[in-house]
Amino acid sequence: MQNGSARRPVTVIEVAQEAGVSPSTVSRILNGSAGVAADKKRAVEQAVERLGYRPNMMARHLVQGNSRTVGVLTQDIASPFYNDAIRGIEEGLMPHGYSPLMISGHWHSEQEGHAIELLLGRRVEALIVLGGSVPEAELHDVAARLPVVVLGRRIERPDFSGFSLVLDNFGGARRATTHLIQLGHRTIGHIMGLPEHADAQERLAGYRAALEDHGLPWDSSLVVQGDFREASGLLGMQRLLELDRPLTAVFCSNDQMAYGARLALYRRGIRVPDDLSLVGFDDLPGSSYSTPPLTSVRQPVHDLGRRMAEFVLARLNGQTPALPELELELVVRESTALVRVSPLPRPGPSSVR
Amino acid sequence: MQNGSARRPVTVIEVAQEAGVSPSTVSRILNGSAGVAADKKRAVEQAVERLGYRPNMMARHLVQGNSRTVGVLTQDIASPFYNDAIRGIEEGLMPHGYSPLMISGHWHSEQEGHAIELLLGRRVEALIVLGGSVPEAELHDVAARLPVVVLGRRIERPDFSGFSLVLDNFGGARRATTHLIQLGHRTIGHIMGLPEHADAQERLAGYRAALEDHGLPWDSSLVVQGDFREASGLLGMQRLLELDRPLTAVFCSNDQMAYGARLALYRRGIRVPDDLSLVGFDDLPGSSYSTPPLTSVRQPVHDLGRRMAEFVLARLNGQTPALPELELELVVRESTALVRVSPLPRPGPSSVR
DNA sequence: CTGTTAGCGCTTTCAA
DNA sequence: TTGAAAGCGCTAACAG
Numbered sequence: 244m245q246n247g248s249a250r251r252p253v254t255v256i257e258v259a260q261e262a263g264v265s266p267s268t269v270s271r272i273l274n275g276s277a278g279v280a281a282d283k284k285r286a287v288e289q290a291v292e293r294l295g296y297r298p299n300m301m302a303r304h305l306v307q308g309n310s311r312t313v314g315v316l317t318q319d320i321a322s323p324f325y326n327d328a329i330r331g332i333e334e335g336l337m338p339h340g341y342s343p344l345m346i347s348g349h350w351h352s353e354q355e356g357h358a359i360e361l362l363l364g365r366r367v368e369a370l371i372v373l374g375g376s377v378p379e380a381e382l383h384d385v386a387a388r389l390p391v392v393v394l395g396r397r398i399e400r401p402d403f404s405g406f407s408l409v410l411d412n413f414g415g416a417r418r419a420t421t422h423l424i425q426l427g428h429r430t431i432g433h434i435m436g437l438p439e440h441a442d443a444q445e446r447l448a449g450y451r452a453a454l455e456d457h458g459l460p461w462d463s464s465l466v467v468q469g470d471f472r473e474a475s476g477l478l479g480m481q482r483l484l485e486l487d488r489p490l491t492a493v494f495c496s497n498d499q500m501a502y503g504a505r506l507a508l509y510r511r512g513i514r515v516p517d518d519l520s521l522v523g524f525d526d527l528p529g530s531s532y533s534t535p536p537l538t539s540v541r542q543p544v545h546d547l548g549r550r551m552a553e554f555v556l557a558r559l560n561g562q563t564p565a566l567p568e569l570e571l572e573l574v575v576r577e578s579t580a581l582v583r584v585s586p587l588p589r590p591g592p593s594s595v596r
Numbered sequence: 597m598q599n600g601s602a603r604r605p606v607t608v609i610e611v612a613q614e615a616g617v618s619p620s621t622v623s624r625i626l627n628g629s630a631g632v633a634a635d636k637k638r639a640v641e642q643a644v645e646r647l648g649y650r651p652n653m654m655a656r657h658l659v660q661g662n663s664r665t666v667g668v669l670t671q672d673i674a675s676p677f678y679n680d681a682i683r684g685i686e687e688g689l690m691p692h693g694y695s696p697l698m699i700s701g702h703w704h705s706e707q708e709g710h711a712i713e714l715l716l717g718r719r720v721e722a723l724i725v726l727g728g729s730v731p732e733a734e735l736h737d738v739a740a741r742l743p744v745v746v747l748g749r750r751i752e753r754p755d756f757s758g759f760s761l762v763l764d765n766f767g768g769a770r771r772a773t774t775h776l777i778q779l780g781h782r783t784i785g786h787i788m789g790l791p792e793h794a795d796a797q798e799r800l801a802g803y804r805a806a807l808e809d810h811g812l813p814w815d816s817s818l819v820v821q822g823d824f825r826e827a828s829g830l831l832g833m834q835r836l837l838e839l840d841r842p843l844t845a846v847f848c849s850n851d852q853m854a855y856g857a858r859l860a861l862y863r864r865g866i867r868v869p870d871d872l873s874l875v876g877f878d879d880l881p882g883s884s885y886s887t888p889p890l891t892s893v894r895q896p897v898h899d900l901g902r903r904m905a906e907f908v909l910a911r912l913n914g915q916t917p918a919l920p921e922l923e924l925e926l927v928v929r930e931s932t933a934l935v936r937v938s939p940l941p942r943p944g945p946s947s948v949r
Numbered sequence: 950c951t952g953t954t955a956g957c958g959c960t961t962t963c964a965a
Numbered sequence: 966t967t968g969a970a971a972g973c974g975c976t977a978a979c980a981g
Contacts, residue, residue, distance in 0.1 A: 251661075252719070252741070254958055265968045270960055280966065295737070300717040301654040301663065302958035306973045308604075310654065326679065333700065342714065345698055347686065361695065364653040366605070384648070388605075473885045502885040509887045532826045532855040534862045534887040607974055618952045623976055631950065655974035659957045 253296040261290035273298060304366070313555060314362035315345045316355060317373045324497075324525055324544065325373050328394065331548020332371060339556050341368075352376045359385060369555035370405075372396070379403070390558035392551050392566070397441060406554065408547070408566050412442050415540040415571035416449025417456070419522045420494050422538070422573055424457050427582035428492035428520060431459075434479035434504060436471045436496035443471070446496045446524060465490065469500045476503025484511065491519055491582045498523035498530050498539055505533065505578075516580035526574050535577035543569050606649040614643035626651060657719070666908060667715035668698045669708060670726045677850075677878055677897065678726050681747065684901020685724060692909055694721075705729045712738060722908035725749070732756070743911035745904050745919070750794060759907065761900070761919050765795050765877075768893040768924035769802025770809070772875045773847050775891070775926055777810050780935035781845035781873060784812075787832035787857060789824045789849035796824070799849045799877060818843065822853045829856025837864065844872055844935045851876035851883050851892055858886065858931075869933035879927050889929035896922050 259266045264283050271277045272287045290296070304310045313336055317325045332343055344367055348355030355377045362370060363385070370385055372393040383403055385391055391405030398407040423431050433450045436443030447466065454461055467482045469475035476495055480503070483490060495501040501523030508515055515521050515535060523530060526541035550566060557564040612619045617636050624630045625640045643649070657663045666689055670678045685696055697720055701708030708730045715723060716738070723738055725746040736756055738744055744758030751760040776784050786803045789796030800819065807814055820835045822828035829848055833856070836843060848854040854876030861868055868874050868888060876883060879894035903919060910917040 252958095255960095256958080266958090267960075267968060268966090271967090274960080276960085278966065283967090295741075297713065297716045299658070299719055299958055301658045301719060302973090303960075304973095305652070305654050305658055305958080305975090306960050308973070330700075342699065346695065347683075360650070363650045366652055366654060388648075477885075502882065505887055506885050506889070529855065529882050532830075532859050534858055536859070605974095608976095609974080619974090620953080620976075621951060624951085627976080629976085633950065636951085652974050655957090656976075657957095658959090658974080659976050661957070 252299065253294045254299070255296075258287065258290045258294055258296045261294060262286040310366045310368060311341050312344050312365065312367045313341055313552065314359075314365075314367035314370045315343045315373070316358055316362065316370065316375065316377075317345060317347050318350050318375050324527065324542075327528075327544040328373055328548035328551075331545040331550075332552045333548075335549040335552025336556070341552075341556065343371075343552075348375050348377070350375070352378070356381060363388075368559055371551050371555060390555040392554055394547065394551060395442065406566055408551065409568070410542055410547075411568060411571050412445035413449040413452070415524065415542075415573070416446035416494070416496075417453045418449075418571070418573045419524065419538075419540050420450045420453030421456065422575065422579065423492045423494060423520060423522060424453060424459065426492070426520060426579060429459060429582070430488055430490040430492075431465065432483045432490045432493040433466045434469045434476055434483070434493060434495045434500050435466055436469060436500070438468060440471070443496050450494055462488070464488070469496065469503075471497050471499060473499050473503035473506075476500030476505075477507045478503070480504035480507035484513075492521070492579070493519065494522045494524075496524055498525045498527040498537060501530075501537055501539070501578075502533065505537075516578050517583065520579040520582075522579060531576065533578075538576045538579040539574055541572045541574045543572075605652065606647045607652070608649075611640065611643045611647060611649045614647060615639040663719045663721055664694050665697050665718065665720045666694055666905065667712075667718075667720035667723045668696045668726070669711055669715065669723065669728065669730075670698060670700050671703050671728050677880065677895075680881075680897040681726055681901035681904075684898040684903075685905045686901075688902040688905025689909070694905075694909065696724075696905075701728050701730070703728070705731070709734060716741075721912055724904050724908060743908040745907055747900065747904060748795065759919055761904065762794075762921070763895055763900075764921060764924050765798035766802040766805070768877060768895075768926070769799035769847070769849075770806045771802075771924070771926045772877065772891075772893050773803045773806030774809065775928065776845045776847060776873060776875060776932065777806060777812065779845070779873060779932060782812060782935070783841055783843040783845075784818065785836040785843045785846040786819045787822045787829055787836070787846060787848045787853050788819055789822060789853070791821060793824070796849050803847055815841070817841070822849065822856075824850050824852060826852050826856035826859075829853030829858075830860045831856070833857035833860035837866075845874070845932070846872065847875045847877075849877055851878045851880040851890060854883075854890055854892070854931075855886065858890075868931050870936065873932040873935070875932060884929065886931075888931050891929045891932040892927055894925045894927045896925075 255266045255269050259269045268283060269287050272279050272284050315332055336343055344365060346358040348358050355375050369390040374395040379398055379400055383400055386403060386405035392408060394408050396407060397409050435447050451461060467479040469479045493504060495504055501521055513519055523537050523539040526539040530537040530539050554564055554566050608619045608622050612622045621636060622640050625632050625637050668685055689696055697718060699711040701711050708728050722743040727748040732751055732753055736753055739756060739758035745761060747761050750762050788800050804814060820832040822832045846857060848857055854874055858874060866872055876890050876892040879892040883890040883892050907917055907919050
């Protein structure tokens with residue numbers, strides 16, 4: 244059995260020898276950069292085939308001074324939210340001969356710095372940052388050297404030369420809450436995301452604004468804190484249910500927490516949406532198949548990914564395109580319903596519907 | 597506003613000049629490859645800082661003949677299943693100074709070929725393949741050049757020099773079905789995955805084996821076809837419910853289809869697990885927060901990812917480690933329960949326990 | 950300890 | 966049309 248490693252890769256020189264031409268000719272044929280006699284072309288192609296030659300991109304890029312690569316700094320490759328964006332980025336990049344170099348910061352500022360270092364070392368031509376918490380100064384430095392677009396973070400520095408793309412979290416949250424109010428709900432809880440997270444703050448603000456819009460009182464005890472993950476949604480809902488205020492609806496700062504909240508309700512035999520309406524945020528792929536399908540605020544993440552890719556590519560070509568702020572859409576499914584007359588559910592055996 | 601592109605990156609030469617030393621000295625300091633006078637070291641470090649120098653990895657790798665990179669061919673970066681594996685791979689690679697170069701084939705044999713081409717061009721030192729359908733011949737060729745490990749595919753070629761790692765789908769499915777039988781279920785449906793997919797076939801076989809183990813009759817009308825996605829689970833369950841056989845449990849070939857099936861049941865007001873028990877396969881992160889939390893077969897994907905990474909790294913070092921076949925564990929949650937009413941006049945022989 | 954020299958594999962002048 | 970030569974940015978001998 245082969246060792247599997249070793250065996251030096253074939254080089255142009257070898258191909259050239261095999262085909263009886265010079266390395267430059269091989270290069271020209273491979274890149275179609277100049278006219279070449281048909282017979283030599285055939286000979287080279289055969290040699291390439293026979294030897295299993297594959298151009299060494301590192302060498303090629305070194306001499307050409309480009310890497311055809313765009314760095315993507317994500318927080319968690321495995322997070323359902325960022326994933327969609329990544330796929331969009333891929334789609335935007337590939338047709339132009341670029342590929343993404345992905346790396347995750349794992350919500351860890353230090354690791355993110357490290358990641359950027361690595362990306363820069365690999366000479367990515369542009370950088371797409373998905374959320375996270377790299378210091379603005381660092382982002383700014385990078386943006387001075389190459390096109391940068393950061394999603395989901397508002398960059399305060401007025402001189403930031405990159406592009407910061409923020410979604411209308413406020414508007415989305417306000418729309419979601421308004422939807423609940425229009426269904427007749429008057430006591431609406433909110434499970435908040437990580438409080439230091441701008442998204443969470445804006446969504447809270449949107450929730451509050453909707454309340455004010457309709458002359459409903461603001462009650463801070465109706466807001467509990469979570470961390471964007473399922474478990475915190477479960478805990479949050481439990482705490483909400485312990486209140487003596489009989490709430491009939493809850494708006495969660497993201498879908499994952501809504502899933503957790505849903506489970507807390509299931510355990511207590513509180514039906515959704517009959518006894519309590521639930522709204523999430525993000526519209527994860529799974530949300531259309533949860534029980535019941537979850538009403539949520541959709542962020543056009545996939546589309547956004549593609550646009551960001553195209554954006555940096557355009558910058559690379561010297562253009563200065565615009566990146567429009569996209570509206571967030573409320574997707575009404577089956578987890579929200581008209582408020583019932585008697586808001587107090589009676590706990591009982593776990594029965595869904 | 598800065599253009600954001602252009603501005604040639606700093607090179608060693610410039611750093612050397614700035615610090616008043618030779619390029620090799622700079623290199624030595626950066627790599628710690630030899631002792632250097634303290635003052636020169638300080639001077640260089642300052643120059644690096646001042647100029648914002650970052651070594652060009654492509655150049656470094658070119659001369660060193662390695663890329664410190666492992667290719668990861670996944671089907672879909674956004675699939676929750678592969679994601680976990682990817683995270684594991686990352687963890688396995690990073691401590692050794694390697695990074696993953698990820699690319700997705702999108703379940704498209706041709707695109708996968710293209711992806712491998714790209715990876716090879718970037719001189720990845722090893723390749724990790726997650727599922728997919730690249731022709732064996734191609735995999736074999738690659739494996740002759742560098743360490744390859746493929747997950748979730750049995751390679752038939754006896755001379756394959758890579759490592760093929762398959763999970764015990766059969767055993768997992770058998771265990772899941774047996775669990776149902778032990779709960780008293782006698783009419784158990786199965787929603788199958790893509791029939792051309794080995795995983796789907798093996799899980800079907802496991803389901804069938806469990807039936808036989810307990811002397812239950814095999815009934816092909818109880819098996820409907822899906823494609824591993826939610827929508828097909830929903831459709832599949834609908835078809836199952838149209839049967840006049842009153843089934844009390846369904847085993848789905850993966851969690852995503854189980855979610856779809858769950859939704860079909862919800863729509864008809866059939867309760868889980870009270871009226872019907874449901875089992876999935878994969879144990880996706882979301883499954884512990886579905887309603888009800890889903891009983892499923894856990895694949896240690898994350899762990900597997902780490903192990904695969906360590907495996908190829910070891911091969912790179914000339915070792916030939918083993919990759920143990922890991923057992924799949926049935927995670928019993930709340931979507932399965934004792935059968936309520938025995939719908940059939942106890943057919944078949946032997947005990948039920 | 951440090952500078953000089955010679956490449957890594959490729960493309961791109963520049964002549965022929 | 967083609968080959969020879971130079972050089973991308975870096976490190977690894979090899980002298981000193």
